[in-house]
Amino acid sequence: MMLMHQTMRWYGPHDTVSLSDIRQSGATGVVTALHQVPVGELWTIEAIEERKQLVEAAGLTWTVVESLPVSDDIKRQSGDFQRHIRHYQESLRNLGACGIRVVTYNFMPVLDWLRTDVYYPLPDGSTMLYFNRLDFLVFDLFLLKRPGAESEYPADAVNKARTRYESMSEAAQRYLFTNMMLGLPGSDDAFTAAQVLSELDKYQGIDAKKLKDHLFYFLREVVPVAEAAGVKMAIHPDDPPYPVLGLPRIMSTEADAADLLQAVPSPANGLCFCTGSFGARPDNDIPAMLKRFGDSIHFLHLRNTRRDAEGNFYEADHLDGDTDMVAVIREVLAIQKRRGISLPMRPDHGHQMLDDLKKKTYPGYSAIGRLKGLAELRGVEYAIHRAAIY
Template sequence: MHETMRWFGPHDAVTLRDIRQAGCAGVVTALHHIPVGDVWPVADIQQRKSLIEAEGMRWTVVESLPVSEDIKRQSGHYHAHIENYKTSLRNLAACGIQVITYNFMPVLDWVRTDISYTLPAGSKALYYQHAAFVAFDLFMLERPDAAKDYDEQEISAAQAWLENHTEEERKNVFHNAMLGLPGSTGRFTPDEILAALATYKDISAGKLREHLFHFLREVVPVAEELSLKMAIHPDDPPYPVLSLPRIVSTEEDLRAIINAVPSPANGLCYCTGSLGVRPDNDLTGIIRRLGDHIHFLHLRNTRRDNFGNFFEADHLDGDADMFAIVRELLLLMKRRNTALPVRPDHGHQMLDDLHKTTYPGYSCIGRLKGLAELRGLQLGISRML
C-alpha cells in the first residue's frame, strides 16, 4: 500500500513535517481556498505540490475536488460548473495528480453529534447519537415536517434526550451538527441549512442518482483520456439525514455507479468507516466483487449499536474485521500488481493533541497510532501470503 495522510493545507495544525515523521510517502490534500464550482488553476496546484515535495513526499491523490450543489441539483450554473470541473481535471493531470476523490452527498458532507466523545482512557473520538440528532432536527433546527421522517419510538427517544441533557450539552450537539465542509472551521447557520434543504425538496434518491450519472457521463471520458482515476466516497453516515437522499451507501449503490459509466476511470474510494456503519454491508465481499474499481482506501473502524449510534473506534478494534479487510486488499493488489494509496481515516485526539485545536478526526497522534497499527497488520499478513 502507498501510505498517506490527509493534510488540509498551510493552515493545518498538523504540519507536513509531522506527516513525514509519521512515515508517510505521500499526502492527500485539496485546495480548500478555491470556491466550489471554480476552476483549480495550474499555478495553485503547483504551489501546493511544491510545498509537499519540499518535505520529501508526493501528492498524487486529491481529496476532494468538490462537486457543487448546482451540479447535484442540476440547477443554476451546473453546466458551467461541469465544464470547470473538466478544466480542473486537465490541470490536475498536467501536474501529475492521479486519483480524484469526490462525493455526491447533498448539503452536508458528514454528520456527527459529538466531536469530542470521551473514551474510557480519556482520548476523544467522533460520535453519532441518533436520539441527539433527531432532537436537533425536531426541536433545535425545527425543520418543517421533520416529524414525518421518524417513528414514535425515535421521537420519544429524542424528547427524552432533550429532557435529560443540559443547555450546554444541547448547544454542543447543535454546533456539531452544523459543521461545514472538512478543511473549514465554519458552521452553517440554521437559515442556511433550512434554505439549502428546501432546494432538495423535490429531489428524490432516484432523481439525485440521475444527476450523478449525468455528471459521470460528462467527466469520466475526460478523466479516462487523462489517465485519471475518479473515486467516489460513500455517504457518511450511509443513510438519509434531514430527509436528504443518500445514493452511495450500499454495495448495490456502488455497483450501479460503476455500471452507469463503464470505464477504468470510474471507480471507488473504499471507506471501511462509512460503509461499515451499516451492518448489511459485506466489507470483504465488496473488495472481492468490486475490487477492480477501487482506486483509494480509507481505513478506519467504528463501533455501532442497535439504536443507530456509532463512534470511531481504534483502527483494529471495531465492528469491521480489519485483519480480513487488509488481507483481502493485499490479495487484490497482488492480483492487480499495484499499490493502492491508503490513509488511516480519522483518529482519536489523545496525548499532547488533547491540548491542541485540530480539525475533528484529524489530530496527528491518533492517526499516527492508526497508521502504525495498519502498517504492522499489513506487514504481518504480507509475510503469511
C-alpha cells in the first residue's frame, strides 16, 4: 500500500508530549528540529546524529526537519546574511549525510504564525486556535502601537477597533498581547513589544517584490547544495496568508507557489503544502493546487480552518472545515501513485481536550487533539485506498 508516512511534530527532549506518546498515537515518525541552535548558526553532524539516535531509540524515524529557520538577516539581506547562508548550506550537507531527506522552512518576516486566541473555548469544553481580525487590529493599533499603523486600515475598521479596545478589561488586553507575542515554535521566550517594533523597523523599504527577490536569491544559493546532498527544500506558506503588521507576505497564494517553483527549477525546490494556511484564503482552491503542484510537494500539513467574511478563522476539526479533506487525501494518494513515493504528512493544530486541558503544551500541539486528527485522517486515507477511488 502506498500510504502517507504518518508523523507528528516533536519539539525535542523538553516537549510535554513524549516520543512514547507519539508512538502510541500510531505515527511512525516525527518531524523535529534543533531548536537549541541559534537561528543562523550551524547544525553539526554530531548534534543531528544525537537527535536522530534519540528518536530511533524510541522506535520512530526522523526524515523531515521542521524547521531549519531562515534568519531575518537573510530575509532582509542585511548584517550577517552571507555567513548565515554559508551555515545553511553546510547544515544542509550535514543533514543529507545523516539521512534527513526533507527540510521545511518559511520566509515570514519577524514573526511566525499568529493567533489572537490560542485557547479559544468550544461548546464541548475543548479549546482551539483562533484568529480574530478585529482583535488583531486592537493589538496592532493600541497594544503594540506600531507607528503608522492607523493609516493602513479603513477609518471604520480603526473606529471599530478603538471601541473594542475601550471595552476590554486590562486582563483581556494582557491576554491578547500575550497570545500575539508568543515566541518561535520550540521556544519558551516570548517577544517584547520593543523587540518586535525594532525588528519591524528594519524592514522599512522592503516590499513584497523585494522580499520575494530575496527569497529567490536565497534559494539559488541553497537549492543546488540541497540537491547535491539528496535533500528536498519545502517552504511552508504564510500563516495568516496575507500581510500583517505592515510586513509583506509572499507565500500565500497559488500564484506565489508557482513563482517560487519557476524561479528556481529543481527537484529539490518544493512545497510544504499546508491545507490550513492556504485554506484560510477563499481564493485558494486546495484540491486544484494539489493537482497542479503535486510533483513539487515534499511534505504535507493536513489541518482544516473555517473562515468568515470578516477575515476571522479558527482551527476546525480535521474533517470539518472549509477544505474538503476527503478530496485532499484522494488527490494526495493519486500523487503518490503517480510518483511512486510515500509523502510524509502530519496532523496539525489539534484542539486542547480531555486530560490535556490540565497540561501546559505548546498551543496547537497537545497530544490528544492531534491523535484525534491523525486517527480521522488515517481512517479517510484507508477508506479511499481500499475502495481504490483515486
